[in-house]
Amino acid sequence: MRCASNRVRRARPSLGTFVEVTARGDREPELHGAIDRAFDAIARVDRQMSFHDPDSDISRVNREAFRRKVRVDPWTWRVLRAAQELSHQSDGIFDITVARKLMQWNYLPRRYRNVSEGNWRDIILEKNCTVRFRQRVIVDLGGIAKGFAVDRAVEVLKCAGVPSGVVNAGGDLRVFGLKSELVHLRRPAEPMRPAGAIKLRERALATSGIYFAQKRCGRAVVSSLLDGRTCRSSRKLVSVSVAASACMIADALTKIVFVLGEKSVPLLAQYHADALLLERDGAPSWMFRSSCDTCDPTRFD
Numbered sequence: 397m398r399c400a401s402n403r404v405r406r407a408r409p410s411l412g413t414f415v416e417v418t419a420r421g422d423r424e425p426e427l428h429g430a431i432d433r434a435f436d437a438i439a440r441v442d443r444q445m446s447f448h449d450p451d452s453d454i455s456r457v458n459r460e461a462f463r464r465k466v467r468v469d470p471w472t473w474r475v476l477r478a479a480q481e482l483s484h485q486s487d488g489i490f491d492i493t494v495a496r497k498l499m500q501w502n503y504l505p506r507r508y509r510n511v512s513e514g515n516w517r518d519i520i521l522e523k524n525c526t527v528r529f530r531q532r533v534i535v536d537l538g539g540i541a542k543g544f545a546v547d548r549a550v551e552v553l554k555c556a557g558v559p560s561g562v563v564n565a566g567g568d569l570r571v572f573g574l575k576s577e578l579v580h581l582r583r584p585a586e587p588m589r590p591a592g593a594i595k596l597r598e599r600a601l602a603t604s605g606i607y608f609a610q611k612r613c614g615r616a617v618v619s620s621l622l623d624g625r626t627c628r629s630s631r632k633l634v635s636v637s638v639a640a641s642a643c644m645i646a647d648a649l650t651k652i653v654f655v656l657g658e659k660s661v662p663l664l665a666q667y668h669a670d671a672l673l674l675e676r677d678g679a680p681s682w683m684f685r686s687s688c689d690t691c692d693p694t695r696f697d
Contacts, residue, residue, distance in 0.1 A: 406431050410442050411542050413566030417549060419558045420575065430556035434549035434563065441545035444469045445537045447495070447504055454537060458495075458508060462532040465522065473525040475537055475544050478644060482540075483516035483624070485663055486652045491516045491624025495536035501629075503620045508534050515624065542568045543602055543647025550643075563643075570600035570643045583678035584635045591678030600643035604650035605635035623655045630654060633676040640669040658682060 404427040407416040417434050419427040444453040453468040460466050468476075482490045496511045498504040512518075514533040521527055542565050549563045550570050560573020571577045576597035583591040584605050594601065606619040619629045636654045640646040645667050653660045653671050664671055664684050673682040 402427060404428060404431060406435075408435055408438075410435070410438050411545055411565050412538075413542075415545075415549075415566070416564045417553075417561070418563075419553055419561040420573065421558050421560075426556070427558065430553050430558050433556060434552045437548040437552045438545045438565070440469075441471060441541055441548060444472045445475060445541040445544075447536045447538065454535060457527050457529075458534050461527050462529040465526040465528045467524065467526050470525050471544070471548070473521065473527070475541055475644070476519065476527060476535075477521055478544075479537065479540055479648070480516060480519060480521060482648050482652070485666070486624075486656075488515060488625045489623055489652050489655050490539070490648055491622075492535045492537060492539065493518070493533040494622045494624050494627055495534040497622060497627045497629075498536060498620060499534065501620075504536060508532075539651050540644055540648045542566070543600070543643035543645070546570050546600065546643035568600075568602045568643055568647050569596075571596045572598060581637060581672075581674060581678075582635065583676070584633045584674055585676035586678075589678070591674055592680070594637065594639070594672070596639065599639050600641065600646045601637060601639045602643060602646040602650050603635055603637040604654050606630060606633065621651060621654055634681075635674045637672045637674070638664070638669055639671075640667055645669065658684075660684075 401422055402424045403420045405418040407414050415438055417431045419431055421427050446452045447454055453472040457466050479492045493515050495504055499506045511534050512531040514531045518530040518533045546563045546565050546568055550572050553561055560575045562571050562577055576595050579594045579596055579601055580590045581592055583589045606621055621630045636650045638646045638649045638653060649669055661684055665686055668686045670686055671684045672680055675681045
């Protein structure tokens with residue numbers, strides 16, 4: 397098969413980071429049009445699922461869903477449903493209601509008061525894309541929506557006939573088409589230095605670590621990576637990278653693997669996902685592949 401002759405790469409600020417879209421194909425004007433539509437899809441996710449935007453679906457749900465049913469965008473409902481499924485399968489390790497702790501530690505703006513200490517079970521998803529809460533919990537989709545946005549952008553590019561490309565939202569990325577991409581990982585203790593590389597083709601990759609996420613709260617040092625069962629933050633100076641078919645799944649699974657480590661193998665296998673844990677010096681300490689093939693521990697195929 398003949399390789400695509402043109403490559404167009406563009407970036408915009410969105411989702412609290414910079415999003416880069418790369419498209420390859422024969423006709424450059426068509427690539428630009430496809431990238432425009434991919435950014436439109438990303439903007440829709442950002443607009444509806446932002447914790448910071450007072451007009452977003454998530455803000456409306458957080459204000460009103462404990463009093464009445466709130467109808468949301470079908471995409472928002474899909475992400476809430478996926479979050480519920482992952483909360484159930486992880487026994488609450490992944491829980492979008494940890495937003496109350498993230499507000500307390502100033503990772504999120506403190507715009508809600510009288511928040512209950514509920515959990516993911518207090519979120520009720522009903523027909524016609526409606527949401528209600530059993531009690532006043534506060535949700536944040538920061539641990540899953542970015543991956544969903546990447547998936548939607550890739551879907552748009554494919555529907556536009558783009559044969560191959562990459563969508564990268566601050567390190568949550570997805571590669572599609574015949575061409576593989578080399579993705580470099582950071583050393584957890586020295587995040588400006590590379591630790592190694594992973595080769596990706598027709599795969600999504602997400603990485604979680606606390607190297608940019610620690611802060612002092614009173615006398616304690618906390619991070620934004622929490623175990624939803626206990627609301628305790630992790631202080632392990634390691635990183636977890638997960639590869640899966642969908643970026644939304646890879647994004648969420650990194651948080652679960654960060655807490656469970658090797659105990660996450662059954663869940664990784666269920667999603668046909670691969671995981672790599674790097675120690676503080678960048679050395680790989682544990683890897684799981686969903687296939688039975690042996691491979692270089694610094695590479696996902």
